[in-house]
Amino acid sequence: MNVQQLSFSNWGENIKSSSTNYFQPKTEEEIITIIKTNSKIRVVGSGHSWSPLCITKGILLNLDFYNKILEINKETKQVRAQAGIKLWQLIKALKQHQLSLENLGSIDQQSIAGAISTGTHGTGLNFQILGSQIVELTLLKANGEKITINKQSTPDLYAASIVNLGCLGVVSEVVIQAVSAFNIADETQTIPFETVIENLNTYLTQNDYFKFWWLPPTEKTIIYQFQQTNKKTNDSRLRRLFQDRILSVLVYRFVVLLCKFFPNLTHAANRFLTSQIHYLNRIAESENVFIVPEPPKHLETEWAFDLKDAKAILKDYKTFVETEKLNLSFIQEIRFTKADNFWLSSCYGRDTIWIGFYAYKHENWETNLKKFETFATKHNGRPHWGKLSNVNSSYLKQQYSNFEKFLALRAEFDPENKFLNEYLRKCFGLEK
Numbered sequence: 001m002n003v004q005q006l007s008f009s010n011w012g013e014n015i016k017s018s019s020t021n022y023f024q025p026k027t028e029e030e031i032i033t034i035i036k037t038n039s040k041i042r043v044v045g046s047g048h049s050w051s052p053l054c055i056t057k058g059i060l061l062n063l064d065f066y067n068k069i070l071e072i073n074k075e076t077k078q079v080r081a082q083a084g085i086k087l088w089q090l091i092k093a094l095k096q097h098q099l100s101l102e103n104l105g106s107i108d109q110q111s112i113a114g115a116i117s118t119g120t121h122g123t124g125l126n127f128q129i130l131g132s133q134i135v136e137l138t139l140l141k142a143n144g145e146k147i148t149i150n151k152q153s154t155p156d157l158y159a160a161s162i163v164n165l166g167c168l169g170v171v172s173e174v175v176i177q178a179v180s181a182f183n184i185a186d187e188t189q190t191i192p193f194e195t196v197i198e199n200l201n202t203y204l205t206q207n208d209y210f211k212f213w214w215l216p217p218t219e220k221t222i223i224y225q226f227q228q229t230n231k232k233t234n235d236s237r238l239r240r241l242f243q244d245r246i247l248s249v250l251v252y253r254f255v256v257l258l259c260k261f262f263p264n265l266t267h268a269a270n271r272f273l274t275s276q277i278h279y280l281n282r283i284a285e286s287e288n289v290f291i292v293p294e295p296p297k298h299l300e301t302e303w304a305f306d307l308k309d310a311k312a313i314l315k316d317y318k319t320f321v322e323t324e325k326l327n328l329s330f331i332q333e334i335r336f337t338k339a340d341n342f343w344l345s346s347c348y349g350r351d352t353i354w355i356g357f358y359a360y361k362h363e364n365w366e367t368n369l370k371k372f373e374t375f376a377t378k379h380n381g382r383p384h385w386g387k388l389s390n391v392n393s394s395y396l397k398q399q400y401s402n403f404e405k406f407l408a409l410r411a412e413f414d415p416e417n418k419f420l421n422e423y424l425r426k427c428f429g430l431e432k
């Protein structure tokens with residue numbers, strides 16, 4: 001087994017710990033041995049969460065070498081995989097069998113277990129969070145016992161364990177429901193913010209997937225309308241390389257750097273960047289549309305609100321950003337997800353509008369995060385578990401009707417609190 005002393009840092013570089021024992025097992029027996037012989041464990045996937053979920057005084061367990069595809073059933077389109085597999089590895093393997101995932105977030109670097117554990121989502125009102133694509137998972141509990149949790153045969157445990165924050169045990173295998181590979185017709189254009197609010201229902205119902213980006217205080221937003229299609233792709237690799245990978249990445253990074261040293265330029269720069277988005281109409285393979293180029297290092301909070309309040313919330317959000325005169329040179333992102341019944345899912349029981357508040361550390365992050373949280377809690381928002389937030393356990397308890405049930409299950413599965421860290425204790429309102 002691969003064991004090292006490691007200084008851990010997450011993708012966003014806002015979480016760091018020195019000298020952690022880092023275990024990378026290759027077999028299930030090794031994982032069980034680690035669980036049985038250590039008293040404090042956190043599992044880390046790709047380290048792409050901004051929230052301090054993977055900081056521990058004990059050991060860090062990583063399943064990068066426990067990442068094999070075990071079985072692909074072409075008839076049911078179900079795929080059994082070891083839980084350390086990265087989304088990009090999974091997508092690549094599915095592609096060889098003309099399969100794909102029905103929805104994705106903006107990147108494919110996460111491990112499948114890490115992505116589901118925090119309620120990672122894409123966009124589209126017909127689609128739930130990514131965890132809904134899991135139909136079965138294998139969990140290794142704190143005593144090393146192995147249990148199988150299945151959508152049909154153990155629905156309660158299933159609802160509890162998809163968004164699990166790594167505190168019910170180690171997810172070692174998953175069965176994923178894939179779909180036949182499909183292309184997407186992508187129509188990208190700029191539209192005034194007010195028009196998006198007015199026509200929101202139309203955009204949501206007439207597209208399979210819909211999201212928009214906003215660079216404040218620009219009046220226009222960049223809207224993305226995606227439809228599944230059987231039509232052939234017409235998107236060239238050269239266009240993707242030049243426009244998506246070189247132009248947008250390099251020009252954008254240059255402008256961001258400029259704004260770091262000359263913050264007064266931020267609003268003008270945002271207007272310039274928005275004006276550079278021209279009408280784009282292409283057909284491409286689904287993952288090439290869902291996944292965006294890797295952004296520069298930045299910080300995120302993202303909150304889930306009840307879709308029925310969407311119009312009022314969007315208006316208030318725009319007013320909030322404008323009144324506060326926030327200097328944000330990162331895109332602000334609005335997405336949508338279908339309601340689900342996962343106990344700790346931010347979309348539990350309600351169709352959801354997500355507002356992603358993204359910024360650079362130097363853009364007054366701490367102060368602005370608090371201001372955004374005041375706005376978000378006023379509108380009954382629920383924070384994304386993988387992103388930054390300061391909310392306390394009493395607020396969370398009030399937001400999730402199964403919160404106490406989840407805590408009871410956690411205590412039953414992990415009576416010695418092996419999988420807890422300080423951050424989770426704070427979220428759960430547990431004494432040290």
Ligand SMILES: Cc1cc2nc3c(=O)[nH]c(=O)nc-3n(C[C@H](O)[C@H](O)[C@H](O)COP(=O)(O)OP(=O)(O)OC[C@H]3O[C@@H](n4cnc5c(N)ncnc54)[C@H](O)[C@@H]3O)c2cc1C
Pocket residue numbers: 011012042043044045046047048049050053054063083084104105106107109110111112113114115116117118119120121122164165166167169170171172295384385386387
């Ligand atoms: C650039 C960027 C873009 C992003 N885009 C999106 C997006 O589009 N949509 C979205 O919703 N989120 C997005 N995120 C957030 C990200 O998807 C989540 O934070 C996700 O949980 C990270 O997955 P990971 O594999 O890195 O897990 P980690 O961050 O390493 O861990 C997350 C949680 O999973 C647990 N975990 C990991 N593996 C296991 C296991 N085997 N068993 C039990 N628990 C486990 C950990 O203990 C921890 O609690 C983005 C993040 C970044 C940095």
